[in-house]
Amino acid sequence: MDIELAKKFYSQMLLIRRFEEKCIELYSSEKIRGFLHLYIGEEAIAVGVMHALSAEDAVIATYREHGHALARGISAKSIMAEMYGKVEGCARGRGGSMHIFDAKRRFYGGNAIVGGGLPIAVGMALADKMMKRDRVTACFFGDGAVAEGEFHESLNLASLWQLPVLFICENNYYAMGTALEFSESEVNLSKKAASYRINSFQVDGMDVTQVAESAKNAVEDIKSGKGPVFLECLTYRFRAHSMFDAELYRKKTEVNEWKDKGPLVTFKKNLEERGLWSKIKAQEIEDEITKTIDDAVTFAENGTLEPISDLEKFVYSPEEVQ
Numbered sequence: 001m002d003i004e005l006a007k008k009f010y011s012q013m014l015l016i017r018r019f020e021e022k023c024i025e026l027y028s029s030e031k032i033r034g035f036l037h038l039y040i041g042e043e044a045i046a047v048g049v050m051h052a053l054s055a056e057d058a059v060i061a062t063y064r065e066h067g068h069a070l071a072r073g074i075s076a077k078s079i080m081a082e083m084y085g086k087v088e089g090c091a092r093g094r095g096g097s098m099h100i101f102d103a104k105r106r107f108y109g110g111n112a113i114v115g116g117g118l119p120i121a122v123g124m125a126l127a128d129k130m131m132k133r134d135r136v137t138a139c140f141f142g143d144g145a146v147a148e149g150e151f152h153e154s155l156n157l158a159s160l161w162q163l164p165v166l167f168i169c170e171n172n173y174y175a176m177g178t179a180l181e182f183s184e185s186e187v188n189l190s191k192k193a194a195s196y197r198i199n200s201f202q203v204d205g206m207d208v209t210q211v212a213e214s215a216k217n218a219v220e221d222i223k224s225g226k227g228p229v230f231l232e233c234l235t236y237r238f239r240a241h242s243m244f245d246a247e248l249y250r251k252k253t254e255v256n257e258w259k260d261k262g263p264l265v266t267f268k269k270n271l272e273e274r275g276l277w278s279k280i281k282a283q284e285i286e287d288e289i290t291k292t293i294d295d296a297v298t299f300a301e302n303g304t305l306e307p308i309s310d311l312e313k314f315v316y317s318p319e320e321v322q
């Protein structure tokens with residue numbers, strides 16, 4: 001790893017962390033309304049996977065997608081304005097926290113339906129294969145989606161038709177408030193994917209370098225015609241399932257143990273071992289990110305609410321469309 005890549009990984013993970021922390025503050029002051037699902041603790045997965053994708057590849061995210069969007073390169077201003085419900089948001093304020101969308105970056109957003117993005121990813125990959133496009137569709141989902149029928153249907157068809165899909169399971173061990181061990185007889189989720197004859201791997205989702213390398217190898221295999229790949233990224237969310245969650249199902253000691261091996265902590269240790277940490281200039285990065293987020297909040301605060309006259313806009317296709 002060279003110093004520029006180290007800076008990129010650290011900066012992107014820290015941006016996600018600080019953005020989410022600011023969202024907590026804004027949600028608590030009722031500036032952001034509706035639902036809010038935070039990505040804190042899982043930053044290494046979004047950053048590592050996005051590093052392996054090209055601009056032509058597509059991304060299907062989950063409803064915990066702020067980190068995915070930032071790592072994909074969607075601006076903090078655009079995302080924050082979306083959280084505020086402003087027209088200047090990436091989805092014109094109509095999607096909010098759970099449905100961030102940016103077609104220009106081939107970011108096809110989150111989905112409030114658990115596992116709802118899986119069949120969409122399969123459909124997009126099928127279209128790419130039929131059109132002979134050199135693309136991969138990366139589909140993020142949590143361990144809770146594994147219990148849904150869409151998971152099994154999607155993996156089966158992706159394998160049967162050898163579709164260019166990269167499945168990324170962000171296994172944070174809890175589907176809302178239910179521990180994985182209480183809902184699944186087999187907690188090694190990569191084995192489930194392997195049963196559909198899909199190349200499947202477990203990776204340390206707290207280590208951005210391991211995620212990036214595994215995703216790079218997966219994308220290369222997919223584009224060489226070897227079919228879909230399944231990455232089970234073992235991770236942990238440090239915050240509750242959502243801001244409405246009383247979080248009575250796990251102990252604080254467990255959370256603190258995971259924080260000690262979180263993505264930023266792990267990456268710093270990695271860089272120290274390689275003698276690169278001193279070259280990062282962490283405070284400069286921190287100051288730059290603080291300004292980026294402050295600017296995003298100001299942009300959102302000064303944004304425009306969509307007028308009531310546009311209420312039905314985009315709901316129906318225009319009549320003149322053939």
